[in-house]
Every structure is written in C-alpha cells, then in structure tokens.
Amino acid sequence: MDLSILISMKFEMALTLIIFILLFLKIDGRAGNQFFFRITNLLLVLSLGLYFLPARYGQFFSGMFRTSPLLEFEKVVLLMATIIISLSSYHWLKNFNHVAEFYMMILSSLLGMFFMMSSDNLLMFYLGLELSSIPVAALCNFDLDKKISSEAAMKMILSSAFSSAILLFGVSLIYGTTGSLDYYVLSRAVVGTPLQIMAFILIFSGFAFKLSVVPFHLWTADVYEGSPVAVTAFLSVVSKGAMAFVFITTLYWVFGNLGGTWYYMLAILAVVTMIIGNLFALRQSNLKRFFAFSSIAQVGYLLIGISGFVKASLSIGSVVYFVLIYVFSNLAAFGVISVISALTGKETIEDYKGLYRSNPTLALLMALALFSLAGIPPTAGFFGKLFLLTAGSSTGAWPLIIIASLNLIISLYYYLRIVRAMFIDESSEPLAKISLSFSEMAAFLLCAGGILSIGFMKGLFEVIFNISGGL
Amino acid sequence: MTVSSFIFYVLAAFILGSGFLAVTTRKLFRAAIYLLFSLIGIAGLYFWMNYEFIAAVQIVVYVGGIVVLIIFSIFLTHHVGAEMERPNRLRAGFAGLAAFFAFIFCSLVIYKNQFAVPDQTPVPLTVDRIGMQMLSLTEHGYILPFEVVSMLLLAAMIGCIVIAMKLPEKTS
Amino acid sequence: MTGDFKIILIPLLPLLSFLLLGLFGRKYLRESSGLIGTLSLLGSALLSVFTAYNYFFVTGKVNGIYQPLVVLQQTWLEFSPGVSIDMGMMIDPISVMMIVIVTFVSLMVHVYSLGYMKGEERFATYYAFLSLFTFSMLGLVLSSNIFQIYIFWELVGVSSYLLIGFYFDRPSAVAAAKKAFIVTRFADLGFLIGILVLSFGAETLDFRTLIERLTTATPQLHGMITTSFLGFSSLTWGLLLVFAGGAGKSAMFPLHIWLPDAMEGPTPVSALIHAATMVVAGVYLVARLFPVFAISAPGALHVVGYVGALSALFAAVIACTQTDIKRVLAYSTMSQIGYMMFALGVSGYGGEHGLGYMASMFHLFTHAMFKALLFLGAGAVIHYVHSNEMEDMGGLRSKMPVTHLTFLIACLAISGIPPFAGFFSKEEILTAAFEHNKLIYGIALFTSGLTAFYMFRLYFNIFWQKDFHSELSDHHGEGPWSMLVPLIILGALAVGAGFVPFSHFVTSDGKELETSVNIVFSVAPVLFALTGILIALRLYKSENETPARLANGFGSFYQGALHKFYIDEVYLFITKKLIFNLVGRPSAWIDKNIVDGGVNLSADLTEDTSGLIRNWQSGNLQQYAMWFFAAIIGLVMVFMSVWK
Amino acid sequence: MNLSLLIIVPVFVSMAILLCRDAKQVRIAALLGSAIQLGLAFALFFAYRAEREAGNTAQMLFTYKTPWFAPLHINYSVGVDGISVAMILLTASVVVAGVLVSLSVENLTKEFFFLLLLLSSGAYGFFISLDLFTLFFFLELAVIPKYLLIGIWGSGNKEYSATKLALMLMGGSALVFVGILGIYFEAGTFDIIELSQNQLSVATQHFFFPFLFIGFGVFGALFPFHTWVPDGHSSAPTAASMFLAGISMKLGGYGCLRVATYLMPQAAHEYQGIIILLAAIAILYGSFATMMQTDLKYINAYSSVSHCGFVLLGIGMLTKTAITGAVMQMVSHGLMTALFFAAIGMLYSRTHTRAVEKMGGLLKITPFIGTVFFIAGLCSLGLPGFSGFAAEMTVFMGSWQNNDMWYRLATIAACASIVVTAVYILRALGKVMMGPLLDQHHAEITDAGWNEKLAAVILIAGVVLVGVAPLLLQHLISPSADAIMQNVLKAAL
C-alpha cells in the first residue's frame, strides 16, 4: 500500500478526519455551538480545496474503490452542497443541542455517498447506501421536540429498510447468477436471463425508492415535511444527487446489457413521475412538502436525461450538470425556508405573502431559485433542464419529450404561486425583517451566483461533458 | 432421503413455521420469541451447510443482540400480554395474495434458471481465513468495507444516543 | 420641368397648409388660419387654371388627340416586378378638368367659410381639415396609379369623416361621420378587391399600362377574360368591384345611405364634399377606367348604367318628400350623380359613341357649379335662420335678395332650363341615353321632371310661402361679403358654364367631338322640367292644404319615400341585429366561453385531478409499502412478460 | 457593428438601475438607457444600409459566433438581416416610449424599470439570434418579467391574467422547444444558416413543423391560442401592454417566419392551408369579437389578435410580397398598438376607467391625448399615410398573388376585416373622444405631460414615417424576405 491511495481517497479521508475531530471535541465537552459550527465549516471549506490536489485515478482495493475526474467533480459538488446547507442552517444550529452530532451524522452520510459513488462492487455500493441512509434517518428525528419529526424518521427508516431489503434480494440473485459482485464482471455476466431481469427490477426499485420515482415516492413528502429543514435539504439535494450519479453509472455500465428493459422502464416512470409530482405539488401549502413534490417532478426530468443512452456522455454530462444546478437552485430555496423557519417557525406559502416588501433579499433569492427550478432563463435551471431533454431526445422518444415539455407548464404554475405570494400578494401580517448572519449571506451569495452564472460559464459544460466520457 | 436432507427439511419447516407465526401471532411478545426461533433455525441451517462461523455470528448478533434489543423495546412500549390490533382485512388479504403470487412467480423464475455448474475447488471457511481476508488490502481484501461498516456503526450509535436519550434541555 | 413643378405645387400647397395649421394652428395661428388656408388654395386654383390652359391649348394635344402626360412618378411601394404603387401625377383632360373644379369650388368654400365659420372655436382645425380634404381630392384626381387613387380615396374618406364630425359634441354628427366612413369603407372593400383582381390580371397598377393592356389583345386581357368565377370573367368582376367602390363614394343605390346623414357637417363642407368633389369621385373613377369598361367589359358598363339610372330616380323621389333643406339637396346630389353615372353607362368608346362619356363629364362640371351654389345658398339661409327645416323658413326673398337670386339661378340650372348650365349637360346625357337605351332615357326624362319639382318646392318653401318672423328680422339676412362673393361668382358660372365648348376638350378618346343642340329633341325634357316647376308653383307658392292632401293621396308610397324607403332600417337590421347578434356577439361569446373556457378548463381539470389523487398520499406507511410492492409486481409483470 | 451591444446595454442599464438610490435616479437611468438603445438601433440601421449599399450581399450581416456549449454544438451566434433590423428598430422605439410613459410609476419604481429593460434585452437577443438555442433562450427570457410586470403593477384581474399569460407563453415555448429539438435531432446543429442550407428530411419537417408553428403562434396570437392576449394586455400596466402587444407578439411572428417557415419550407407548403385558415379566422373573428368589447384595452387587445392575423396570413401565403407585408405589419402593428396602449394608459391614469361607455367628449378636455387616440385609431383601421395601410396592402397584394381560389377567399375575408375594424375603432373614438362630455369629473383632467407627449411623438413619428415612406422599410425587408422565399421555392421544386 502506498500513500497515493490515501490521496485518491482524499475526500473520504477528509470527511473521516472531520468526523473524528468532532467526536473528540464532543467528548471533550467544552466546545460550544458556535465553535462547532465554525470549525466544521472551516474544515469543510478547506477540504473543498482538496479538489485541486492531483490524485491517481483508477481502481483500488480490488474494485472496492475507484476514482475518476468525474467522480471527483461529483464529490466536490456534493461537498459544496453540504457546506451550503450547513451555512444556511446557522440560525437553526445556533440553538440546537446536538450540533456536533448533527455534523457527524450528516458527514457520515456524505461519506457513505462518496463510497457508494466510488464503488465498483455491489457490496461497497450497499454499504455506502446504508451508511448514507441510516444516519439520515436518525437525522430526520433531530427536531427532538417535534412530533412529526419522529414520524418522519420512522417512515424514513422503515421504508428505506424495506426497500433496501428488496434491493438486497435482487443483489443476492444477481450474485447467484453471476458469482461476483464486481461491476466489471457483472457488466459482462448480466446478459438478461429472466432471473437476472427480475433481480434487476428489484435493484432498480431500490434506486427508484431513493430517487423518489413514482410510485416508489410516497415516503418522500412525509419525510421532507417532518424533518428539520437542513435535513430536508440534504435529502432532497445531496442524497438525491448522489443517487442520480450512482444510478446512471449502474444502469449504463453494470446493466448496460439490459438497456432494452430499463429504457422503457425509465420512460414510463419518468412520465408518471413528472405528472404525479406536478399534480401533487399543485396543492401543497407547506413549503417543505411543496419542494418534496417539486423535487419528485424534477426527478422525472432527470430520468428522461438518463434514458438518453444513445449519447451516453451527453446523458451523463447533462445529469451531472443538472445536479450541479439543482444543488444551487434547490439549496437557495431551502436556505430561505431554513432561515425563516428557524426564526419564525413559519413554513407555509401563506406566510410568505408580501415577503418582498419586508425581506427583499430573501424573496429575490427564493424567486431566483424558483425560476431556476422552473427552467426559466437566464437562470441555470433553464440550461440544466434543456440539456436533460436534449439528451433524452437522442433516442427519438418524442412523446416523452412532449409530455415533459408540457409538464413544464404545470410546474411553472405552482412555482409562480410562491412568486405571486412573495411579490404580488399583500399580507395582513407580513414577516418581520430578518437580518442574515454572515454564513447565511455567504451561502446565499454562492447560490445566487451559481444560479445566475453557471449557464454562462462557457467551459463548464464542456469540462463536465469531457470527463463524463470516462464515466 | 438422507439424514442430511431430512435435517434440512425439518430446519426449513421450523424456520418457515416460526417465521410465519412471528408475523401472524397477535401477541407481541410471542412474535418476538417466534422470530428468535426462526433466527435460531437459520443459524442451524448455516451449521447444516458447514458454515459454522456464520452460524455463530448469526446467533451472537441476531439472537444475542437484535432480538434482545427488540424485546427491550417491546418492554418499553408495550404492556405484556396485551393483544395487538388485527390487521386491516383488506390490506391483509391483498398483501397475502400479492405475497403468495409473488412467491410463486419468483420461485418459478428461480426454478427455471440454469445456475452455473460449480467446477472450482472450494475454499475452506476457517476463522483465520476470514479474519485475514477481512483485513487484507490485496485481492479480495475486505478492509475498506470493514472500515466503512465501522463508520456506520459509529454513526448509528451516535444517532441512537441523540434520539433515544432525551437530555435535559439546556438553558440557553 | 418648371411646369411640372407648378403642377406638383397644386396638391402640395393645401398639404403644407394642412400641416402648418394642423400642427400649430390651434395654438399660434388661430386668427390667421383662414387666411393661410384661403391663400394656399388661391395659389392652387391659379396654378390649376394655368395648368388647364397650358394643357388644353399648348402642350396637351399631340396629333389632334389629348394625350395623358405623367408629370411625376415616384415608386412608393413595390409589390413585385411591374406591380408597384407609384405616386404620380397624370395630366389628361378629365384630371385637368377635375383639378380646376376642385380647386375652384374649394376656394369658394374657403372664402365662404371665412364668414360662415367665424367665431368657431376650432377655426384653425376646420381650415386644416379643409386643406387636408382638398389635398386628398387633388391627389385623387391626379393619380396615375390605381392604387394611388385608392390611397387618396381613403384619405378623402377620412377627411370627410373629420369634417362631417366637425361638431363632434353633437352625437348626431358623430354618428353621421361614422356612418359615412363605414359605408364608404364597405364599398372600398370592393374597390380594394377589385384592384387586387385587376392588378393580378394585368400585372400592373399603372393606369396607362393597365388601360393599354386591357383594351388591346394582350395575354393579360386574354387571361382575364378567360378565367371566370361564378359566371363572370375576372375582368368583369374586377371592374364591378371597382365600381362598387365608386358607387359607395358617389352614393349610388344602395350605398347612398350615408349621404343624407352627412349633412350634419358644416354647410360649406357639404357644398365642397357632398356636392362638388368627393361624391363625384366614383364617377371620376369609372371615367378613369372607361376604356376598359367600354371596350373589354360592356357587361359591367351596363350595370353602371342601370345603377345610375335607378339611383337618379330613387333619390329624386325621396327628395320630393324631405323637409330638411340640406337633405333635399343631398338627395338631389345623389340623383344628379346618378345621371352622370348612367351617362357613362350608356356611352361607348370613341367618336360619336363616346357622347355619354363627354356628357357625363360635362354634367359633372356644370353640376359642381350649381350644386355648390345651392349648398352655399342654403348655408346662408341656415346661417340666418339657424335651422335646417323648411317649416322654419319662408318668405326670405326680401331679407336675402342676393341669396335668393343666386339660389333661383341654381334651381333653374339644375332643372335644365335653357340657357342655364344644367340644360346643356343634361341635354347631352339625354341624347346619349336616347341613342343607347330607351328605358334609361325614360327614367331620366321622368327624373328631370321630378328634379324641377323638388327643387322648386325647396325654392318656394324657403323664399316664398309664409312670411318670415324672427327677432333678427329687422336687419337683412345676408351674410358678410366673404359669403356673398362666392355666391355671386358661382351664380355667374351657373349661368355661363354651359357655354363652354366642353366636347372639344373632354372626350372618351381625346379627340374633339362636334355636338349641337337639337331643338326638337330638347322640347321633351324642357317640358318635363317646366311641368315640374309649375306643379311646385301651384303647391308651394303660398301655404295651402294641397300638399298634405296629396301626400295622403299617395299614402304608403309617400310614407315610404319620406322614410327613404326604409333602406336605413334595413341596414340597421343587418348590422345591429344580424351582424352584432349573429356574428359579433357569438364571436365574443365563443372567445370567452369556448376558447378561453378551454384554457381554463384544462387548468381546472389539472386542479381536479390533483384533488382526486390526493388520497394516494394517505400518510400510512404500510399503504406506501403496499404501493411499493405493487409497483414492483407491476414492473415485473410488464417487463418480464409483455415487454421482453 | 457589434450586435451584442444590443443585449449588453439593456442588461447593464438594468443592473445600474438596481444600484440606483432613489426613484429619480432610476428614471434617469432608464431613460438614458432606453435612449442609448434607440441610438444603437438607428446606428445599426444606418450601418446595415451602408453595408448593403457597399454591395455586401451576405444574407446576414455583422455576424458573430462563439461556442457556448461546444459539445452540443450550441453557439452564441448573432447576425442581422433586414427583417431583424426592422424588428430592432421597432423594439427600440417601443421601449423608449414605454419608459417615457411609465416615468410616473411610483410603486416599486426600481423593479419596474429593471424588468422593463430586461424584457427589452430579451427581445433584442431574440431578433438577432442565429442559433436556435439562443433564440429559444431569449424567447423564454421574456416570459417571467411579463408575469411580474402584470402581476405587480397591473390592474383588474391581474393575477389571473398574469398567470394565464405566463402559462400559455410557457406552453408555446415548450412546443417550440420540442420543435427545435426535433431539428437538432436530425441535423445535429442549432445554427439557422447551416440548417437553411441543408434541407431537413420531409418526415422531420412534417412532424415538427406544427410544434414550431403553434409554439410561436401562441406568442403571435394564433387562433385559438390567443386567449392570453386580451386578458394579459388589459391587466398589464401601460408600458407592459405596449411591450406585450408591440414587441412580444412579434416574437411569435418572427419565429414563425425565421424558424418554422424558413427551416421547414416543405412543411410550410403542406400546412399552408391550415395556417391560412386559422389566420383568416383570427382576423375576422378577432375583429368581430372586438366589436363587442367595451373596455378600451380589450378593444385594442382583440384588435391585436385580428391584426396579428395578418402577419400569420402573410407568412402562410408564402409569397415574397406577402412575407414582406407580414414583416411590415409586425413593425406597423407594433408601433401602432404601442401608441394605442400609450393613449389608453394616459386616459386611464386620468379617468381611472377604461369602460367606453363611461367616457365621452374627452377630445375637448384633452386635445393632445385625443389626437393621439385618433391617430392610433386611424392607423389601426388602415388609413393611408399611417403604417398600417402600407403593411396591410402589401399583405393583401402578396396574398392575392397566391393563385388559389380558397386562399383568395381567405384574402377577401381578411380584407373584409378592415370594414369591421373601422366599425369598432370609430365606435370607440366616437364614444370616448367625441360626443358630449359624459362625466363632469372628467372636465378637470389635464392633458398629457411632457414625457407622455414625447412618447407619443416618437411612436407617431414612426407610424407616419412608415406610412408616408413605406419604401424605406420595404427595401429593408424585401431582400431578406426574398432570401426566405428562395428557400421555400427551393423546397417546392
């Protein structure tokens, strides 16, 4: 073993290190909330810099771990997302009893995602998956004095255990038919016998569960609504993003031979997901729940992008690009919700009436986020969504593209509901003026900057596209 | 029918029977015990397959750990002896039918599948071999998963502590 | 080139006057606006006369034929090669005649208005509009391009709209202006489509080329004659549609309904627009295209003739019953234009056959003089009496001697009593009609009697009958000199215009035409006219019961004529009842309920569906798991059996 | 000439507006910014003419192309031909007038002008784009500012209207996007010039043409997708109405022409009948529906439906003259309707009503506004001397050149609408401006202020200039229309 392995695992090492630092500080017992907040964020920001540390790409631990430029990029995106979540949760964490634990859990989960993405082996994949989801389930319960928080946690852990059990059953059958857990072997050995297809469908449903693909999505809204905002944000952005990365690699690579099956599965589910997500989002009043359904609808678009396997690197590139944009857009929205929820406890659209008059910054950021999610230029979401559809159209699946385009209308409608509440409606009791902390400002600026500039960074998509070629 | 197969069928009946009872009995405490039986039966199955180590782990972790944990939680949340609510008829009916037909289908697919014919020499499953391989960095080494699982256990532990231990509210 | 420049100035001067007065008149030039307008018109009039002299006696005749000259041709809009709207000025006998008439009558009206409109708040605007109208009319008559004529045609329409609606705080004026515009616009629709048809067939919009191509054996003519639609050749269609436009502007039956109402405008305006200039635009238009009508589409020309004759009779009948003096004049205008129209209709092309054409133009010329005079006279009366109704008048001859005299001259002229102007022109028309179509001749003869009757009915009602009493009665009723001078000048012309050797200048083919008054032939019309006058004298010289009894005698026919044969009501029914209720209202309803409703419905459906599936998200974990499991079963079923 | 300036300047000005401290600064910045735009537009116009006179016969001038998303072959590619220049001139004039008219906006001034200028940059970008993707980008860019302008500063049932407008336009652009993707799917490029040189396959054209045409048609008020027009226009604040009707609806017409017809000429031939039918229906039906309206803004909005029908009719007829006429009509209608909305806005801000029957005799009280009203009205009914006439006549002449009996019937129907137009315009004018003064409160209202006068004068100047010397505009447009027609003819062979 040489040290280059450690450098190749730089993000994982950094996260582990931070977790242990926090653990020791917590055991030490003297550090206060502010200190935890600062030290963690500082360390996280520093570890972002690791991206520029040149690493060796390839497989390590006999396929248990793998790095590539694309993976590093994805990891840095997710890490950044976590930082944004953390920064914008300042007001919530300030008075929270378990800041260190919060960070340890959330970073463990992130670590799990990193391993999951980097795995070339179903065992590591499964371990990463569990490492990423069990702590999150616990995190859902972190609003300890809220009834719904524990309900959300219960729904999360039980349903995710159920789904992963089903996934495992599939994995075991795959193992039975091929004798290996290694992706490379699998990609050749999975040829599409009935048993393999059945096993694949079981595995697929596990992915679909995590990605909240309709009809595997039913847990999503409840969990999002009940959890603390930061956790909701983490679930809807980081967790989903990581899952999307893994999903597309797994499909394209491991189950590449089953393309004929999963292409149609994706197409059908994408349509259902978009429509159902949109229809449910229409009538939500709680913002977290609203964003749950909106993110379900977004997943529908993601699936369309994934389905465009004809131009693989375009598909992967556009998915990565979309996730990057989605990080900024959704986190901007959740940042605003987080601040307002932490300070006033208000989370419904009704409460946001007249927000622009009292808190123009928050309202503007929210609007930007919503426009980006709705895919309105010049925000980045426009490009993200269009590239997904472009990738999806590479198979010539026009009905799919048409339905997706028409769904954009419905989604615009409900995004505009919030815009309308903030900018147009008058409120009898508007929210008071909120002063933002430095960290929140930083997070918001980052989000706004990302939303506005990503589409115009000429080289960015090209870079992503190029590194996507190597999976 | 050999003795070995006889033992297998007995074990299988035991596992399935107690497993079935575990999910149908209306006494919560009994359900836990049936589960325990079922798990022990599975350990027996492992023994039967000559995977003693796994069987041992099964008994230690499941029987000694998880079931105890479950029983603890039953004590914490339940009046001993109280019967549980009947499942919703419709749902039970649907679930039963669905599970049954899924089982039939699944079995058929498995039955029809031509599994590869084994032609390799089996590796003896000894504890030291497992230990070596578990901590090995080289080919077929499981050091990385091992570490990951340890992180998972750590995280789960912290999570449990935070959730289950209700600390007195800090005055701030 | 200098001569050309002078011609360009003719329409340009009024335009400049319009721009000046329109932009600055209201604020800065209020007092002097009348003078500016009048002077610019004077300039135009002098230039016109000069041009006429120059054309008729110096430059116009080549080889004994008056040739059309195009003074200026500037492409204004280009459609396709050869088909373009060129702004140009064509000088030929009829256009020269028209510019003289237009500028002259307009000048008279300008001068007259100095007195008539004095003290009006929007004096400058009035003159601006007058200038605009004159400009448009001049542009119309000078057009060298059929589309150009349409352009000025529309401009004439709008300036007449503005002038009729000049007293815009009177609802009736607003309504009349609107009506005039819309009715003529409806007719213009025909004109426009006619242009489209002709231009497509002839592949040109230029008059000279158009006429040349459609009167000689060219592929264009062949094409237009051979293609047919609903039984008519496309040439006939084109010409008929163009004639529809002309009929609208010239108030031919059944598009005449706007003309009587248009009397809501200031009386000088009526004199200018509704007597001498705009209303003859239709006649002018047909005359412009006359060679095509006469040579290539005699069928269309027949239609022109019958429509003209019918209008002449129809209007004359109505005129006998009206009591508003301006309306009587309006119907008489319609009737006289009917004369001109059928004169064209009964004419052929070239030489002796072209008599009708010449007569029509001649009548146009003389009619301009005496009709302007009639209107201005009526204006003077109205100015004095402050009413349009015959009821309120009577016995004014002593109060307004000059007006009386000139009015009488005009009445005699219009009735066709020799040696007044109308006699000569009407004579030619009747001759032409007699030679070509006996039916039309009969109608025309009868109408001329009616004309004399209603004109003298008017005359006696105003100036004789009862005595006039009013608080103003002590001083005489004549207007200021500015009003009298035009009356006198026009009066002189109404007497003398008939002696112009018109046939030497204006003929269908440009060659001179020798005409002579045939005494024997003249007897009939003059007798008819005299009869009419005598009846009027008997009935209206002094107040008596006979007219009322007579009216009762005619019964429903009288009522019909009094109500203009209910044509207005028919129109109202068609527009208000049929178009509004059966087209407009349903359109609005469909838009609101079906098209828009469709959009709203789809939104509502989405909402409703959203509500319907709400229970899916029941909050029960086991139900979620059930769905999860069911979905897997579904996927397995679909993808392992159906979609392998 | 650097075309990107047309996009950059408004964006920078809108940013500058955000930095302004008070409303006064905002107004000055907005005014200056829009004036600079107008200057740029004219500079472009003259530069374009100079270039053409110098003998440059390239289809697009001042082109600039740089990769944007290279892997997808998406370029930022701009360039203009005569049609674009005409549309840019229109946009600049309407924007200046819109800013002038809105100087009195008090509520959230900064945001108002920010959005207005953002809108204008979207319009410019759309008109100069030579890449389908950028074109689409700018098309959608304009949707949300409109929503906000109507939603925040609008009147009446503004939220409904704003939402409807945003959703329908979004729907339109969604269809457009499908169409664009279809083109891309086959050709692998978004570049308009490149696409025009290589014909798409007939099957592709056949399938995707309706998407593009209907998609753009929603913007251009194609029957029956026009229902956002009346509600949207009537609820919008004055400047937004001007922009919506004056420019935004032109995006549709321009798109139908530049993208749908130009790139899919064969399909354009195929669907010609349907296009013409819908256009004729829109023209007649729009004008009849207008007849029944009593709200001034609704009147103008419905009449816009009718007038925009001429644009689509011209495009559908597929003759060079008709296409030229369609573009002229876009310019003309843009100026005229902006003028009309400006006048309505001026009146509304004074009388606080737009109901025709509640006003009367205002010409006497507010002669300037009255005159503007008259000019706008007369232009709308196609009076010679104003832009509408030249444009409509070109459309009619061009349409008639299409030698098909049914299409000619449609042309006749379209011609007939000028009569109906006269009816409703004169009715409105007669009611509102003429007749006796109806409401004594109106006796006290003031005439237009300097800014309103200037705005009106700018637009009237445009209307009259085009009306008096249409050749200026026609010579600008005609060669470019010819280029499009060449493509169509090539396909027909």
Next chain:
Amino acid sequence: MEVTLNHILFLSTALFFIGVYGFLTRRNVITMLMAIELLLNSVNINFIAFNKYLYADKLDGVFFTLFLIAIAAAEAAVAIAIIINIYRNYKSIDVDDVDTLKW
C-alpha cells in the same frame, strides 16, 4: 431426495415473502421491524447458499452476509431508537396512528 440449491432458494424465497407479508400487514411498528429482519435473513440465506453451492472458490457471499448482519444490527438499533421516540410522542406504536403527515 437430495437437497439442491433450489430447495434452499425456495426456503429463502418463502421466508422473504413471509417477511413481506408481515411488513405489509403488521400494524405494530416493532413487528414491522421484525419482518424486516426476516427479509434480511432470507437474503443472507441466499448469499450463503449461492456461495456454498455455486461459488465456493471465493468468499464473496459469506462476507456479504457478515456485513449484512452488522448493518442489520445498526439499522435495528436506530430503528428502535426512533420507535421509542415515536412511542414517547404518539403514545402508540401502531402505524395507523402515526399518520399526521399526509396529502
């Protein structure tokens, strides 16, 4: 009758669907958790059986089982902590009672 792989797979499949049935019908959260344990055990049996009967040259299946048991423990621990919390908050561990979050 010799015991073949298919017999064991039949057993594990049966156990799996028994678990599924339990999970779908048991209203008590703890019994749902128990059903999940059954599911995981059935998977374990699969892995072991495959390893034993087909791929005995490597220990992939065995290791998978080992890790699975560890994860099952962690999962159960967290789940039970949450269940205890539920009980504190809702005074019930019947899933049908825990449905505040819906629609």
